[in-house]
């Protein structure tokens with residue numbers, strides 16, 4: 001953990017985005033995580049993605065649970081809304097916040113412990129409801145904050161720092177999410193920003209629940225030999241299945257697409273995700289194919305990454321529930337609170 | 352690109368922009384840190400080792416270090432390096448015990464011609480080694496242009512006297528009032544070597560119509576300043592025109608104000624961007640309400656009834672291209688400006704009427720001697736040149752460095768060694784890490800603006816010619832200014848095989864210096880870095896292949912603020928902050944090192 005803060009001095013020629021901000025304007029406080037933690041790189045990628053999308057910083061809401069990963073919202077988007085909830089409860093808070101204001105960009109940051117152990121029940125229901133948010137699992141295979149116990153994402157056979165072997169099978173959040181009907185499922189690696197930043201941008205712009213499982217090594221407790229979540233192991237077993245490139249609405253898509261290899265997916269705001277198949281057997285628009293391939297690759301010991309599954313056609317929570325299009329803060333008081341007369345009428349129904 | 356060779360001291364030296372720009376390679380960040388610790392004496396001695404005259408230079412140095420200072424690339428203003436040097440000189444203790452003592456005689460005699468900074472600096476290097484030195488000076492006092500031309504309101508006489516005396520006390524014999532009138536005669540005396548430090552003593556003439564008739568009221572700048580310094584001239588007319596806009600012009604105009612002029616105009620042929628004077632000299636003159644008039648080219652002196660009444664100027668216009676170069680000029684008209692006196696400050700030339708042309712000392716067509724740029728030896732063995740005498744007018748700090756190099760040559764020559772076989776520059780690197788989050792330097796970035804040096808008020812300063820205008824920083828002001836130094840000598844040193852490519856350093860760097868990417872040639876790499884890398888004068892530091900992905904770490908040195916955050920956030924200490932010390936050899940080092948001998 002660093003005692004000094006990152007000074008505000010910046011490169012004099014730093015580019016600005018469409019709304020006149022530099023990437024530095026999207027940063028947050030100085031990280032207190034261990035030096036070299038994968039989570040810090042995810043933070044860096046988030047800063048970059050938000051900057052590139054030119055979204056005003058106050059249009060974001062950051063939500064998290066408990067864990068090293070869940071601490072990171074303090075380190076990006078210092079001018080955004082935020083809620084650091086209790087362990088595993090971020091999805092509920094996100095659901096509530098999103099219900100009240102559907103116009104913000106919601107970024108949930110969680111860990112493999114936070115989401116796949118204590119918060120598993122919350123996690124799956126957020127998917128089921130298709131809450132319009134980007135949900136990140138910064139996955140290091142351990143409970144980093146509590147000193148490195150195996151998490152539910154630890155691979156069978158992976159070795160802990162002191163030598164013991166994990167004997168239980170892992171939960172793969174991507175497979176789980178696809179099974180439950182998630183509409184955007186991706187996997188990235190904290191050590192590969194070239195891949196991660198476009199995924200984050202696409203995930204922020206996707207309408208509905210977007211999950212990105214990000215392999216994010218814990219340098220302190222899970223970056224040794226024998227670990228299957230180390231920098232070196234991830235790089236060795238990295239298998240890019242579907243590359244994704246995010247194209248904002250104003251830019252024209254000029255590249256030609258080979259039928260069956262590259263495919264543009266239009267998002268609701270007019271932007272496009274261009275998918276490029278690296279693994280020819282993999283169809284990211286077909287749930288069954290995506291699941292089968294994920295399973296097969298996992299059996300073969302590969303870390304399958306990329307935009308694994310996408311479905312832009314499903315309605316998100318507000319559409320299903322037919323709620324008001326206006327955020328509650330923008331409604332008149334009389335509309336939010338219909339008054340005593342109405343209350344009396346409702347109550348009389350139950351007398 | 353090939354991995355950067357950091358074993359060559361030039362690489363890290365270049366990162367210390369100020370030290371690299373300083374002709375004498377003064378360890379600027381080193382002495383600034385000493386000042387920060389209140390160690391003024393140590394700061395003075397560190398300076399003195401490289402530049403010999405810290406008190407003088409802390410006031411009047413041409414300061415090539417400041418325009419080079421990295422801080423000036425990050426915000427507008429560099430660190431006030433020069434004025435911090437003065438703080439060390441003003442606040443130091445008695446240093447007589449720390450100065451080199453005259454060495455036991457080694458039986459070699461060296462003649463030093465002229466008692467300006469060049470000869471004095473040679474004496475400084477040779478006296479402690481036991482050379483018998485004789486300085487021959489034409490004038491009655493030592494100091495050269497520092498005494499005769501740099502006005503006392505910029506450089507007090509006591510400061511000059513003290514630093515000259517330090518050198519004379521090391522055992523050099525000073526013969527004042529002793530002009531050398533024949534080099535041939537001198538060479539016939541039994542000196543083992545001769546050093547010529549006689550400067551560039553001839554002020555340039557402006558031969559325009561009326562010059563002869565107006566002679567009584569037209570002065571050559573450097574001669575006029577000298578006669579003011581030696582109190583032969585004590586007044587000047589009310590309206591004075593200074594021709595030229597270099598540093599000499601600035602001293603002439605400000606001196607005129609102090610001798611009774613009240614309307615002084617500095618006449619420049621070209622626009623401001625082409626002025627030769629340093630920005631700070633211009634600022635100081637303008638603070639005293641000097642008019643600087645651009646685009647006026649002198650045409651003739653107007654003389655009525657045998658007396659100068661004014662000057663005619665052509666009004667100029669220039670075509671300037673995109674690179675700021677003048678491509679063409681036009682005369683658009685003419686104007687006459689009346690005046691009582693004119694001072695010509697348009698440059699100096701070398702002049703060696705006393706060097707015979709049949710003694711093997713060659714000159715080029717501009718009468719500048721042919722001198723070797725490394726050894727400072729002339730075309731005659733054993734005769735060396737330095738300072739303004741060597742390559743024409745420069746400044747004090749260049750003269751000092753010439754002298755360090757010439758002294759090495761003189762020493763080697765007198766010892767029968769090859770003067771071309773010299774010790775190369777060396778470096779040491781010491782980790783600055785003191786603990787998990789502790790560094791041996793103040794690494795937090797301080798965003799303060801440049802501290803201004805207080806000046807004597809405009810009502811007070813003209814009362815006497817020798818009132819020093821600048822008051823210098825108080826230790827309190829200095830304490831603020833030192834924190835602006837970025838510690839560029841604390842280098843970021845990279846060890847490729849330790850890197851796990853976690854990106855922590857790349858993300859944390861406040862000025863986006865770092866990138867991990869596929870290798871390429873320099874032009875290509877520069878387009879793929881985290882932040883624009885457009886300053887081609889600043890190097891890219893490229894690592895060997897990284898172990899995991901075979902990419903490379905690239906650092907653009909341009910605006911690194913040496914905050915150490917990359918090293919602080921690196922889990923494997925692949926980045927480390929290391930104090931770079933340059934070893935730029937002086938005569939003492941050569942003398943301590945036995946000469947290389949052929950092994951038979």
Ligand SMILES: Cc1cc2nc3c(=O)[nH]c(=O)nc-3n(C[C@H](O)[C@H](O)[C@H](O)COP(=O)(O)OP(=O)(O)OC[C@H]3O[C@@H](n4cnc5c(N)ncnc54)[C@H](O)[C@@H]3O)c2cc1C
Pocket residue numbers: 411412413464465466467468469470487488489490493494495496497500501529530531532548549550551552573576598599602705737738739740744745746747748750
């Ligand atoms: C007006 C003015 C202002 C300047 N201001 C600055 C400044 O602020 N900062 C800066 O860094 N530089 C300044 N300079 C430049 C600086 O003064 C010179 O570059 C520097 O003094 C050169 O030193 P030197 O020892 O080579 O020669 P000089 O200082 O010229 O010394 C040469 C000495 O040799 C003597 N001499 C000459 N011929 C003979 C002879 N035949 N026999 C014996 N003795 C002889 C001369 O009398 C003189 O004392 C200024 C120059 C001028 C003219």
Ligand SMILES: Cc1ncc(C[n+]2csc(CCOP(=O)(O)OP(=O)(O)O)c2C)c(N)n1
Pocket residue numbers: 066067068069070087110111112113114115118138140142143144145146151
């Ligand atoms: C209710 C509750 N139970 C247990 C804990 C202890 N605890 C804190 S963080 C954590 C696990 C965090 O793991 P993960 O989400 O993977 O985050 P990481 O630190 O690995 O990023 C646990 C069990 C807690 N804070 N609250």
Ligand code: SF4
Pocket residue numbers: 032033034035036037038039068069140144145217218219220221
């Ligand atoms: S313990 Fe692990 S997860 Fe937590 S900050 Fe340190 S490296 Fe990151």
Ligand code: SF4
Pocket residue numbers: 843859860861862863864865906910911912913914915916917918
């Ligand atoms: S010291 Fe490191 S982190 Fe700081 S500016 Fe330089 S490269 Fe960047």
Ligand code: SF4
Pocket residue numbers: 036849850851852853854855856857917920921922923924925926
């Ligand atoms: S912080 Fe260290 S290990 Fe990580 S990328 Fe930078 S140099 Fe490599």
Ligand SMILES: [Mg+2]
Pocket residue numbers: 067111112113138139140141142143144151
């Ligand atoms: Mg974890």
